Amino acid sequence: MDNTKEWFASWFDSPFYRELYAHRSGEEARAFILRLIEKLNLPEHTSVLDVCCGNGRHSEVFNEKNFNVVGIDISEKSLEEAKARNLSNTHFHYADARNFEMHERFDCVVNLFTSFGYFETTEEHIEMLQRIYEHLKDNGVFVFDFFNAEKVRAAGTDDRKVVKDGAEFHITKEITNNRVIKHIRIQKEAARMDFQESVALYSKEQLVEMFEVIGFKNINTYGDYELGSFDLANSDRCIIICSK
Numbered sequence: 001m002d003n004t005k006e007w008f009a010s011w012f013d014s015p016f017y018r019e020l021y022a023h024r025s026g027e028e029a030r031a032f033i034l035r036l037i038e039k040l041n042l043p044e045h046t047s048v049l050d051v052c053c054g055n056g057r058h059s060e061v062f063n064e065k066n067f068n069v070v071g072i073d074i075s076e077k078s079l080e081e082a083k084a085r086n087l088s089n090t091h092f093h094y095a096d097a098r099n100f101e102m103h104e105r106f107d108c109v110v111n112l113f114t115s116f117g118y119f120e121t122t123e124e125h126i127e128m129l130q131r132i133y134e135h136l137k138d139n140g141v142f143v144f145d146f147f148n149a150e151k152v153r154a155a156g157t158d159d160r161k162v163v164k165d166g167a168e169f170h171i172t173k174e175i176t177n178n179r180v181i182k183h184i185r186i187q188k189e190a191a192r193m194d195f196q197e198s199v200a201l202y203s204k205e206q207l208v209e210m211f212e213v214i215g216f217k218n219i220n221t222y223g224d225y226e227l228g229s230f231d232l233a234n235s236d237r238c239i240i241i242c243s244k
Helices: 009-013 015-020 025-039 055-065 076-083 122-135 150-155 202-212
Strands: 047-051 068-073 090-094 106-111 138-149 158-164 165-174 179-188 191-200 217-222 235-242
Touching: 009 165, 009 191, 015 076, 015 158, 015 165, 015 179, 015 191, 025 138, 047 055, 047 090, 047 122, 055 068, 076 090, 090 138, 090 217, 122 202, 138 150, 138 202, 202 217
Parallel strands: 047 068, 047 106, 068 090, 106 138
Antiparallel strands: 138 235, 158 165, 165 179, 179 191, 217 235
């Protein structure tokens, strides 16, 4: 598939993506990684693969704890930012999550902050999970962080405007064809640009079924970054921790 035609390939490389989501909490991300390290009892020098690593904010915390980290992403701009962190035990590479091969197997693989559901077909998402499974060592652990699709669906449509750094973002959200779709129209001075986010609404049950079919075991689900229990109506997240 030609990645230049896929929404995430252009949107994640846009400087406006960074402007719109600049409020995302690095402290929340840091606290979550530290909580994972403690819960999973991961020792120093654990090998970690960060799939869809973005600008490297999660990888950086693993790096600080003396883990050996590899991050992959499809956004060249995000990878530039990640590499600019100059992390000592971490390497970042361009790769498509559906068909990557790192020629290495890892103690732990993470896919965080709703970096899933982007592709058009379920088959492509299964391919991504299969690649992750194959990159795990036996008994290695996989941490998967998605939104709670039921809560997103219940929230319904949205229409709002945000102004940041002189740019006006008009954001409309709709639920259609079992996907949540955001249309993002940006007006800055005389220029106007249009982007889109489109994420499949996979329920917890659908995700667990995918994981089981691929062969993951010890599948546990959580509903927030404090790793509290999952509640269908109220949880913001659908976090799955499992092993190979």
